[in-house]
Amino acid sequence: MGTRYEHMRSASLRRSPTRRQILAGTTGAFVATVGSRVIQPAMAHDASPAASPNVQPDMTGAVHRFQIGSFACLNVSDGASISPDTAGLLFAGSPPEQVAEALGSTGTDPTTLANHHTSTVIDTGDHLVLVDTGFGPGVSPTDGLLPGNLQAEGIAAGDIDLVIITHGHGDHIGGNIDADGNPAYPNARYVMSQEDWDFWTDRPRVEEAIPIPDFRDLLLGFVERQLLPLADRIELIGYGEEIVPGITSIAAQGHTPGHMALLVQSDDEQLWIAGDVALHPINLPFPDLIGLPDVEPERMIETRKRLLGRMAGEGGFATFYHFEPFPGLGHIVAQGETWQWEPVMDGPATPAS
Numbered sequence: 001m002g003t004r005y006e007h008m009r010s011a012s013l014r015r016s017p018t019r020r021q022i023l024a025g026t027t028g029a030f031v032a033t034v035g036s037r038v039i040q041p042a043m044a045h046d047a048s049p050a051a052s053p054n055v056q057p058d059m060t061g062a063v064h065r066f067q068i069g070s071f072a073c074l075n076v077s078d079g080a081s082i083s084p085d086t087a088g089l090l091f092a093g094s095p096p097e098q099v100a101e102a103l104g105s106t107g108t109d110p111t112t113l114a115n116h117h118t119s120t121v122i123d124t125g126d127h128l129v130l131v132d133t134g135f136g137p138g139v140s141p142t143d144g145l146l147p148g149n150l151q152a153e154g155i156a157a158g159d160i161d162l163v164i165i166t167h168g169h170g171d172h173i174g175g176n177i178d179a180d181g182n183p184a185y186p187n188a189r190y191v192m193s194q195e196d197w198d199f200w201t202d203r204p205r206v207e208e209a210i211p212i213p214d215f216r217d218l219l220l221g222f223v224e225r226q227l228l229p230l231a232d233r234i235e236l237i238g239y240g241e242e243i244v245p246g247i248t249s250i251a252a253q254g255h256t257p258g259h260m261a262l263l264v265q266s267d268d269e270q271l272w273i274a275g276d277v278a279l280h281p282i283n284l285p286f287p288d289l290i291g292l293p294d295v296e297p298e299r300m301i302e303t304r305k306r307l308l309g310r311m312a313g314e315g316g317f318a319t320f321y322h323f324e325p326f327p328g329l330g331h332i333v334a335q336g337e338t339w340q341w342e343p344v345m346d347g348p349a350t351p352a353s
């Protein structure tokens, strides 16, 4: 496989003075609360906001170039955070003994897990495609970097002619719409799965599927601001559709009811854009772990296992939106009944706090 690594500017590290703002805000505080409630007792103390003075990664300039056949690809960071909150996000729906086994056998420190937000750009020659738009500006001080990171690579928002949304979670759609309420990528077709659009725009269904009010309201706020304004413009598709030559939608429901992965193929090479089929490399050896945002857990696990098996069997590169370390790009290797993640290279290390 002929992936080239043309360059990557390593992210530097800074201590964020505004960490408390995240925790006092939306996602962080909510996830910390859920994490400390579910992952008892070992993590209860560590998951409290006061115990999370982690050094935060500055993903400004974090871009990784690679090649899939004749397609020039780019993994671009929207941002990342390192926090005990991430453990709550990853393990909220899992039995404590299963979490303990996963952490113990992989040597994972639950207080310094990183949650990345990494979009992918594919230049097919005929189309410049962006997959997922990040959190958007103003949500957290460590995110919202995608437009600037694209610009630094010479890609203006107006250059993107296709935006593909893997699913309707806020961290994947938050950069759809600009501050004036217009599409942030003004010349782009926007595409997502019909099934996910139908779910997120059906409020009674969302209320039933996501019973925790704070979390649901947070997510619906993103839908209102970042998805509904596209109602007249967005193209809703099914699975197994070639969106543009070389990029095909793949059924990946469960994380959300209409979650969509992508298969990018050029010449004899391929890239799986797996979105949130797994949220962290720990989900490969432990595919039964259920995270806070997994809307249909049983279906998610079935999808995860099916697609990991397919990715390992058919080969090629895979990229996952949240994986640490950046750029979240690597190979899936089968190992017995489960899988291992082989990252193509190490991005910024998870720092010791």
Ligand SMILES: [Zn+2]
Binding pocket: 167, 169, 255, 276, 293
């Ligand atoms: Zn998601």
Ligand SMILES: [Zn+2]
Binding pocket: 169, 171, 172, 276, 321, 322
């Ligand atoms: Zn996500």
